[in-house]
Amino acid sequence: MTSLQKRVYEVVKKIPRGEVLTYKEVAEFAEHPLAFRAVGNILNKNRNPKIPCHRVVRISGGVGEYNKGREKKLALLKREGVVIKNDKVVILK
């Protein structure tokens, strides 16, 4: 269990329902701004249901991948109130 992994889990765990963070944001919050690549890896290997990893999307708004399938991720996000436009997450700034 690396510290990065711990931080990533902490951050992702704190994502409010109906909101999403980008891999880059998660990396920033985890104090490893350049490790967004590793963030994806960590989340991919993660099988902990306490981690809402489906709330982590691409910076371009794309939903990205998911260990249970992109469609599943989309469905979960929609169900939680996230607005999806043309298979892309609408990130309001």
Next chain:
DNA sequence: CGTATGACGTGCA
């Protein structure tokens, strides 16, 4: 220890 791969991002043609 070097290489390859992956839930990614950026830059450029």
Next chain:
DNA sequence: GTGCACGCCATAC
């Protein structure tokens, strides 16, 4: 808007 090359970090072999 699309496609491709490169860079980044962690993990698997």
